[in-house]
Amino acid sequence: MSGPNGDLGVPVEAGAEGEDDGFGEAEYAAINAMLDQIDSVLDHLEEKNDRLHARLRELLESNRQVRLEFQQRLGEAPGEASP
Template identity: 85%
Template sequence: EYAAINSMLDQINSCLDHLEEKNDHLHARLKELLESNRQTRLEFQQ
């Protein structure tokens, strides 16, 4: 019984780690897009 619970917790932790990686990637991409947008606005203002 404990082995099954431990296995399920390991799977949950693995899923959470994967989601955290995806979240970090999306956050980095969003920062890139925001910076790109800021640069574009500056170019249009000049």
């Protein structure tokens, strides 16, 4: 029978004293490193999302201004224009 790591003849209960979950410092360090990478990626995505949101708001405002200019050139009041 194989053990927890696929080693033949190693019972599941075998391990270093004081290790209840089978994780050592190296495993926790690897998990922490992965979590740090995930955190960095999420921060980067959040920054990109914020920049995109700001650019979209600028575009929306620009489009509103252009629409108002066209309405003024056509002699329409801003509230009378059809959508």
